[in-house]
Amino acid sequence: MTDQRDCCWVLTGPTASGKTSLSIHLAKAFQCEIICMDSMQIYRGMDIGTAKPTLEEMDGIPHHMLDVADPRENYSVAQYQQAAEAVAQEILRRGRQPLFVGGTGLYLRALRHPMSMGKVAADDALREALQQEADAPGGREDLHHRLAMVDPDTAERLPVNDVRRVIRALEVYQLTGVPFSKQPQMEEAARFRYRVATLTMERSLLYERIERRVDAMMEQGLPDEIKGLLDAGVPADAQAMKAIGYKELIPALRGDVSMEEAVAALKQNTRHYAKRQLTWMRREEDVCWVDSLSTDTYEQLANWYTQGAENHDD
Numbered sequence: 001m002t003d004q005r006d007c008c009w010v011l012t013g014p015t016a017s018g019k020t021s022l023s024i025h026l027a028k029a030f031q032c033e034i035i036c037m038d039s040m041q042i043y044r045g046m047d048i049g050t051a052k053p054t055l056e057e058m059d060g061i062p063h064h065m066l067d068v069a070d071p072r073e074n075y076s077v078a079q080y081q082q083a084a085e086a087v088a089q090e091i092l093r094r095g096r097q098p099l100f101v102g103g104t105g106l107y108l109r110a111l112r113h114p115m116s117m118g119k120v121a122a123d124d125a126l127r128e129a130l131q132q133e134a135d136a137p138g139g140r141e142d143l144h145h146r147l148a149m150v151d152p153d154t155a156e157r158l159p160v161n162d163v164r165r166v167i168r169a170l171e172v173y174q175l176t177g178v179p180f181s182k183q184p185q186m187e188e189a190a191r192f193r194y195r196v197a198t199l200t201m202e203r204s205l206l207y208e209r210i211e212r213r214v215d216a217m218m219e220q221g222l223p224d225e226i227k228g229l230l231d232a233g234v235p236a237d238a239q240a241m242k243a244i245g246y247k248e249l250i251p252a253l254r255g256d257v258s259m260e261e262a263v264a265a266l267k268q269n270t271r272h273y274a275k276r277q278l279t280w281m282r283r284e285e286d287v288c289w290v291d292s293l294s295t296d297t298y299e300q301l302a303n304w305y306t307q308g309a310e311n312h313d314d
Contacts, residue, residue, distance in 0.1 A: 006092050008192045009305050010100040012037065012108060012281060013199030014274035016209040018292040020053050022199070023101040025298055027061040030099075030305070033091045034058075035084055036065040037102030040243040042080070043071045045229055048222045049245030051213065064091075071229060071240035074161045081110040085191050100194075105280035106159065108196070112284070114188040120172045130167045143170060151179035161239050197301050198281045199292040210270050217245065218263060227253055244269050 009032065011023050023034055036042065040050040044067040052066060064087045069075040084107070088098040100111070133139045140160050147169055148155035154169045169180035176183075201209075226241075226249050234241060236250050245266060252262035281287060288304040290297055 005191070005193045006088075008035075008088050008098040008100060008111075008194050010037070010108060010194050010196040011199070011301070012101075012103055012105070012196065012277075013292065014206060014277040015051070015103055015270060016206065016213045016274070017103075017199040017201060018297075019101050019103070019199060020051075020057055022292070022298060022301065023099060024057070024059050024061055026301060026305070027099060028059075029302065030097050031095075032097040032099040033062040033064065035087055035091075035098055035100045036063065037084070037100040037104055037107050039075075039080070039102075039104040039107060040240065041066055041102070042069045042075055043067070043240045044069065045071060045232070045234075046225070046240060046243070046246070048217050048220050048225045049243065051217075069240075071234045072238055074163070074239045076162045076164060077106055077110045077159065078162060078164060080107055081114065084111065088192060098192075103277050105277060105284075108194075108284070109157070111192075112190050112194050112196075114190060120175055120183070123171060123175055126171055126174060127167060130170055131163075134163045134167065140166075143167065146170065147173075151181050153181035154179065195305050196284065196286065197288040197290055197304050198278075198284075199297075200278065200289055201291055201293050205293065206274060207271050210274060211267050214245075214263065214267050214270060223249055223253060223259070226250065244273055 009026075011019055011026070013019055023032075026032055027034055038050065040046060041052045042065060043050070046052070053063065065080070065084055068083065084100070088100075091098045100108070130143065134143055140163055143163070143166050144155060144158070144160045147158070147166055150173050151169060155166075158165050158169065160166075172178075172180045172183060222245065226246055229241070229246075230236060230250070230253070241247060241250065248266040248269060249259075249262045251257045252259045288300070290300045290304075294300065
């Protein structure tokens with residue numbers, strides 16, 4: 001049976017792999033509007049450290065899901081999924097092509113493989129008790145650890161701050177004695193089809209680009225950006241401030257370590273993050289891997305996306 005769902009394009013890959021410039025090229029050629037798929041670019045005021053595209057880099061292409069959250073709030077995967085899907089639907093309604101761009105694999109997983117909240121009826125009293133635990137200092141971490149003990153598969157899939165789903169998974173387990181991951185019909189149908197391409201490059205070249213990007217961020221004023229957020233009342237332990245680029249420099253701004261040590265940690269953590277991004281994408285099915293430094297990178301991407309449309313039309 002032919003899948004009649006609308007198709008969204010996805011351009012992902014590790015940090016510093018060249019997603020921004022290629023996405024603009026694709027958007028101009030295929031009437032795309034870009035939807036941010038980066039868990040830190042969603043926060044307002046966090047521009048330099050997240051490598052958020054500038055207005056000049058956007059070059060007139062509409063961008064969505066940037067600056068949608070206050071850095072003081074905990075923005076969950078479920079919130080992103082709901083908002084991003086609504087944006088994609090509106091783009092399609094206008095007759096344009098949604099293009100998701102970013103390296104947050106957890107967001108892509110939520111879009112392609114939505115997690116059902118299960119068929120077990122809710123227990124309001126239990127849910128309220130778990131929520132009170134979550135609201136206590138260190139409560140989110142404690143609940144996530146408890147979930148990992150009884151249902152490691154679900155715990156691996158859910159971040160600590162996705163409290164709503166962590167609570168639901170614990171609720172289902174406590175009510176049934178069966179882990180959430182073993183419940184029937186765990187996965188819902190995705191709202192759209194997704195045509196996914198991932199950028200890659202030789203590891204040493206990627207690491208060189210990462211180091212240059214960090215140096216550029218420092219020159220652009222990353223320490224001042226972080227200081228401004230802290231001065232504005234964003235807690236140092238906020239979810240947003242745990243992002244790479246922010247958590248490393250906060251100790252330096254406090255005088256606990258030197259700025260040189262902080263920058264070295266930032267570069268190392270970014271390299272490790274890029275490696276994890278590639279590992280995550282290797283778990284995804286039906287992905288086109290493209291060397292972003294190839295002479296025909298754009299052509300490979302364009303062919304992959306349009307081939308998907310042609311196959312669907314058949």
